[in-house]
Amino acid sequence: MNSQNVFDTAGPDGERLATLAWLLFGGGLVLFVAVLGFLLIALFGAARARRTLGNPRFIVAGGILMPVVVLTALLLHTLGLARALGLPLPGDTPPLRIEVIGHQFWWEVRYPEARITTANEIRIPTGRDVVLEVTASDVIHSLWIPALHGKIDMIPGLVNRRTIRADRPGAMRGQCTEFCGTQHAMMAFMVVAETPEAHQAWLDRQRLPAATPPEHETGRAVFAAAGCGGCHAVRGTEWDARIGPDLTTLGGRMTIGAGILPMNAGTIAGWIAGAQDLKPGNRMPSYANALDGPELRALSAWLESLK
Ligand SMILES: [Cu+2]
Numbered sequence: 001m002n003s004q005n006v007f008d009t010a011g012p013d014g015e016r017l018a019t020l021a022w023l024l025f026g027g028g029l030v031l032f033v034a035v036l037g038f039l040l041i042a043l044f045g046a047a048r049a050r051r052t053l054g055n056p057r058f059i060v061a062g063g064i065l066m067p068v069v070v071l072t073a074l075l076l077h078t079l080g081l082a083r084a085l086g087l088p089l090p091g092d093t094p095p096l097r098i099e100v101i102g103h104q105f106w107w108e109v110r111y112p113e114a115r116i117t118t119a120n121e122i123r124i125p126t127g128r129d130v131v132l133e134v135t136a137s138d139v140i141h142s143l144w145i146p147a148l149h150g151k152i153d154m155i156p157g158l159v160n161r162r163t164i165r166a167d168r169p170g171a172m173r174g175q176c177t178e179f180c181g182t183q184h185a186m187m188a189f190m191v192v193a194e195t196p197e198a199h200q201a202w203l204d205r206q207r208l209p210a211a212t213p214p215e216h217e218t219g220r221a222v223f224a225a226a227g228c229g230g231c232h233a234v235r236g237t238e239w240d241a242r243i244g245p246d247l248t249t250l251g252g253r254m255t256i257g258a259g260i261l262p263m264n265a266g267t268i269a270g271w272i273a274g275a276q277d278l279k280p281g282n283r284m285p286s287y288a289n290a291l292d293g294p295e296l297r298a299l300s301a302w303l304e305s306l307k
Pocket of ligand 1 (some may be wrong): 102104105140141142176177178179180184187252
């Protein structure tokens with residue numbers, strides 16, 4: 001899967017919205033073909049057919065009545081659809097709460113019950129309601145996972161809630177859908193839906209503090225010396241800043257830099273050296289001049305090992 005596609009759905013609300021998208025697409029196609037047909041008649045048709053097209057009654061029917069009927073029907077249909085979206089599953093299983101906070105230009109993701117914070121990737125269990133509680137720290141953003149739901153605005157000082165559900169495991173892409181600054185287009189994220197057992201195992205792993213085996217001591221020392229901890233948190237260490245993404249399990253994410261590159265030691269090094277080249281105007285400085293090759297390699301190898 002791994003796609004950002006309204007038609008490639010992974011849950012009930014995604015399916016409802018895909019049906020609406022097909023309806024709009026199909027209806028639009030029918031009207032488009034009809035208008036082209038009228039155009040051909042108007043240009044090349046017989047005189048009688050052309051006269052019919054010019055008849056005021058035809059204009060009133062096709063130009064006023066028809067749009068009123070079609071648009072009213074669509075309005076009623078979408079009002080009904082909107083009521084059906086985000087309905088919780090019947091039953092007693094409490095939903096999983098996940099807080100997502102939009103920042104220029106990345107996503108902070110918190111699991112309040114498990115007391116963990118991560119970034120740029122949302123992991124959800126399949127077959128269970130997930131309540132997304134979204135807000136923003138700076139400007140208005142909007143969270144959209146096309147396979148699962150319609151967009152949810154992220155507004156500073158306000159929490160918007162929406163129940164979503166994935167029916168099958170898989171990875172899908174999401175995107176910020178409210179222009180939020182120069183790097184708005186580079187503000188994507190991944191959503192990983194996995195079985196409840198796999199999800200619980202993931203949550204349990206996330207709770208562990210970051211480990212630094214002896215071969216990665218150098219990388220950790222470079223992190224300390226470069227001052228990365230002034231903006232980032234790594235659980236189980238002295239670093240606890242919240243200006244940038246939590247890096248405790250960075251290597252376990254699918255992408256780096258809010259969905260812009262695949263995750264590996266090479267892209268981590270590239271990001272640290274050239275954050276301002278890859279995403280000009282984001283809040284992290286480039287370190288190409290501050291760190292030499294061996295330092296950069298040790299640092300990114302340590303960060304990649306955090307899973
Ligand atoms: Cu944004």
